[in-house]
Amino acid sequence: MKNPLVSIIIRTKNEEKWISACLKSVFRQQYKNIEVIIVDNESTDRTVAKAQEFPIKLVTIKDFFPGKAINDGIRASSGEYIVCLSGHCIPVNNQWLGNLIKDLDNPNVAGVYGRQEPLSFTSDLDKRDLLTVFGKDRKVQIKDSFFHNASSSFTRDIWKKYPFGEDLTNIEDRVWGELVISEGFNIIYEPDSSVYHWHGINQDLNPDRAKNIVRILESLNGFNPTFEHQSPEGLRILAVIPVKGKTVLMNSRSLLEKTINSAKCSKFITDIVVATDNIETASIAKDLGVEVPFIRPEELSEGYVDVFDVVEYAMDQLEQQQRYYDIVILLEEVYPFRPASMIDNMVLKLVNEGYDTVVAGQSEARGIWVETSDKVELLGSEENLSMPSALKESKNIIGLLGLCCVTHSASLRNSIIFSGKVGIVEISDPLTLVSARNNQELKLASILDKNL
Known part of the structure; x- marks a missing residue:
């Protein structure tokens, strides 16, 4: 036949x-x-x-x-x-x-x-x-x-x-x-x-x-498998930038603009969406060439709301338009000094190494205590606090979710972002670690920005 x-x-x-x-x-x-x-x-x-x-x-x-x-x-x-x-x-x-x-x-x-x-x-x-x-x-x-x-x-x-x-x-x-x-x-x-x-x-x-x-x-x-079947170029990747209120200026440029420019440096990101509750911020984002498909509801700007609730809301709104994504990236505007290659390197790690989520993180060799209402506990207390860092078998990693967090859309939708196989990309560059969450941090970041 x-x-x-x-x-x-x-x-x-x-x-x-x-x-x-x-x-x-x-x-x-x-x-x-x-x-x-x-x-x-x-x-x-x-x-x-x-x-x-x-x-x-x-x-x-x-x-x-x-x-x-x-x-x-x-x-x-x-x-x-x-x-x-x-x-x-x-x-x-x-x-x-x-x-x-x-x-x-x-x-x-x-x-x-x-x-x-x-x-x-x-x-x-x-x-x-x-x-x-x-x-x-x-x-x-x-x-x-x-x-x-x-x-x-x-x-x-x-x-x-x-x-x-x-x-x-x-x-x-x-x-x-x-x-x-x-x-x-x-x-x-x-x-x-x-x-x-x-x-x-x-x-x-x-x-x-x-x-x-x-x-x-x-x-x-x-054994040497290729990854053509899951090349990031063939995946639909959404970057969500949540901004509460008016975007902050740093040396006459908004932190939002710097974050959008970081996302635009990516070879893999398909769409960039700003999820904001502020009309002026939305207008700035549109002028910078990215989507603001909605003004996020007031309840998603309450202090108790998880940032991933905002990201999931953005994804849900797009899915109602039959726009489906394989990977979703969280980027917050408070990190103004992202390296150009960082986002794509994290996407490649997620895809090529089979992670459910990949997070930017900072290694911390000093002791970390966890305090609750009734006690204080040393994290990783099975090892001697005074032991030299080079001899310790484990290390503490501080998650920098707003710097960059890459996850599968299914993990986000099912609220299991950190329940599966999680990968860490350690950030050691001091400039990348600089954030601008308050006026003091913004003042320091502005000085650094002027001298770059």
Whole structure:
């Protein structure tokens, strides 16, 4: 069959972080005769909204059974060839699809599954599993029934004879593989069809042992993943600058202007928004060429309001306009001396190293006490306060959120900015650390600014 229609079935459940990268790679494939069916299990994040920015067909399911979800997607499709792809898997290159379906015209082949590669920030347990199971040699499985629907293909005719079990809670692919092998078919493992898969295929409770194994496997396999699938240039990145009241002048230039200029130095920021409650500040921001899509409500300017509530409000307002972002950056105007490269370096750290949030921070070697209403405690008290800093195994980092904080939009929306994997970019330059939160600090910053 020449150039058959391929129906790509993608199952999703709260895959906001990955679905755009997944679909971008799918629609970049050299093989173009495709349709994409998203089978979504009532995602509560922005998975569906982001998916609908692409030409997809949506199927919504309530109760999730993996085999039934695939079957439902196929029933809604019309291709002669069927491909299954997980919503958090990203095709490595534009040959993924062509290589995955090239053996389906062989009547002895029931299905093909592809290689799954870890990312550099995949856990050691998961890296071990993926590097061990998915090798570089193509295999024709005659007795081995292993099959994996994270990235797989088969024909509609095969599926009609052997649909996936609809009452299985997991390993529907292994059960299917056992069935077709018992019927005399072959399964092919095709390593030239590869996807990035950020988590593994098994569970283990021995991370130390896994770490040692992974170091060996990485050296043997020449493990060196690229990040083209998540290049910051392809992501939608929003910078939010919250300003309460009138922006402050420093040597005839506003702190807001300096902050906006810092954001404009970024190669990666898509949009800059000022979230202010002040009409004059809004006018200044617009004159400087950035958006002020709303005047923020008075209640968001109360002293007890978290700055991230303001940032989330800004993101929500934009999402109501169907403007969805992958990454959100907080920048406060009280830091007038940001280095030009700092923002982009933090974005790269978030993307390339798999962090949920990256924060600017200042290392503090001196003792830090935490005072509550009834006691005072030394932070990190397991180490001797008088111990030389060079000998301490740990160090205290003071978060400088307003200087720069980079996070995923899903983390912001779900109020888990600091609950996941948090990275710190240490700031050692004294000038960068200078803030202008009050008149005394502003006076010092003005003197420094004049002498730069």
